[in-house]
Amino acid sequence: MTAVDTTATTPGRRTVTGRRWWWQPGRTGTPIVLALVLLGGSAVFGDSFASGRNLGNIALDSSYLLLIATGMTFVILSGGIDLSVGSLLALSGVLTAYGAQWGTLTAVLLPLAVCGVLGLVNGLLIGRAGIAPFIVTLATLLFARGLAFAVADEGNRVYLIPADLALTRLGQARWLGLSAPVWFALIVFAAAVVVLNRTRFGQATFAVGDNLETAGLMGVPVARVRVLVYVVSALLTGIAGVLVAAQTQSGLPTLGEGRELEAIAAVVIGGTLLTGGAGSLGGTLAGVLLLKVLQNLINQVGTLTSYYQQVVSGTFLVVVVLIQTRLNRRRMR
């Protein structure tokens, strides 16, 4: 494999081109909608929304989802889907708290190793054995949740992370006014953007998602790429789990139920096509922020219960995707 020029396979599609390789605002209106929502929120709620404290909370809340959604973007771009991330988040958190009794190093390495292995199992079953991603990751969803409950003694035991551990201090630190998880998420995100757009693996991910057979004929190591994207997704989710555990000083096996759907929603709102092959990490960032800002705004409206938040989120997801489908179809004509 020398060069994988994804633009050459399908002319007219916007992928990696020239200066705008890290962001393609023309693809979706998501960043614009995000800006409008932010402005509208500040105008209506004033300081209670636009205060540094509240925005900091939104950033912290978004950081975990950003990590998961970044991995999910790789998976979806390759034409797959990863339903196991919500359970992996819980498993990673529980293992962090469990491993914390032997110090920070085990608390970080144990969950990442286990998540990496489960990601590898996902990848091998999908990439090598050829089972549908939806089914494999559905099984891993069950398995990881089961393992998390098994480690936590069926949920009867909550492992606590000591406050004086280096992990706790690191996880709860604040630099330049932002919590540590936000910085970790941003660093990982930046690295992912470079990997996706500037490495062979990233380009191969686009190629595989665009057309499996064509990519194979061009010499892209299809199976290896399909295995790797699930490892990436599981590892990033593992990092998110470690950070959640460090923040809350505990690991709960019930954590993260339904997170996989939230992550998929963020990726799709960000303009990445579920069919694979087209999309961007910049869009995913905008999608994550948009979801979290909206949830925060709905919470600001005191008269609305959190139940309405779900009604609005669901309707919003449908409306955004509807608009996207419209725009895409017009562009294709």
Next chain:
Amino acid sequence: VIGTRTARPDVLALLQAGGVYPAIVVLLLFNLALTPNFATVANLRLQLVQVAPVAIVAIGMALVIGTEGIDLSVGSTMAISAALLPLYLGYGVWPAVAVALLAGAAVGVVNGSLVAFARMQPIIATLGTLVACRGLALVLADGRLTEIFDPVLAQLGNEAVLGVPISVLLVLVVTASAAVVVRRAAFGRRLLAVGGNRAAAGLAGLPVRRTLVTVYVVSGVLAAAAGVLSTARQGASDPSSAGLLIELSAITAVVVGGTPLSGGRVRVLGTLMGALLMQLIIATVIQHDLPDSTARMLQAAIIVAAVYVQRGRSRA
């Protein structure tokens, strides 16, 4: 529906198509030999009654998957149906049940229209309705659990006719009708054609959009019926837990039963058996005093094993 066209030996092809049947037999034999009090009428009836809601939802799901779709909103539809029941019980049981089923149909119309007319991907369209409908159910019920003291509804949940619980009878009726529709009715043929190749079905003059909307409506109504059933059995309407994560159990049952996610083929009886198999696994694990977490991990392994045997036709 039609035999496989591969050159494999017949035994292997049979195992691939119906791997769920030997799995059930093995599990049954294991339980008969090693589980005390397994082969009692009370226990078998309990297992069947417990599997009823999942089985009903899974049959609807199998039809949707036959059109190369998926319906994630079934659990939330059950919640809406459960939330509506106590609100309309004042008008009588049957009007209340009718309202619940109508609500299920309405969710189906929304899903179907998004998929058929707006051409949204089913997983995203129904993900949106999953989130929105759960919220709506909680809004309707004000987030509270409501106890229901209605004799007719209690009968529906707990009585038996000729020794067979009403919910089990309902499962049998739904399965039989679905099997007849898929094999014999024009609608079933259209459904499989749309799932096999939507563009070709359209070019052949089939009413693609109407078929898609109808399939999602059927799935919604069946989910609502499952919601009525589980509410009746519990004697309480709990919109926050009714049908939670049932979409995963239903999809599992469909897939384990041998229906490929890529559409164009539906195994109705296999789906019912898939639901039974999953229920048997849980029952076996519980009756041998193993923790719930083991049951989940075992289910995961069995899903992968079942699909690995059938792979080649389940690539999606």
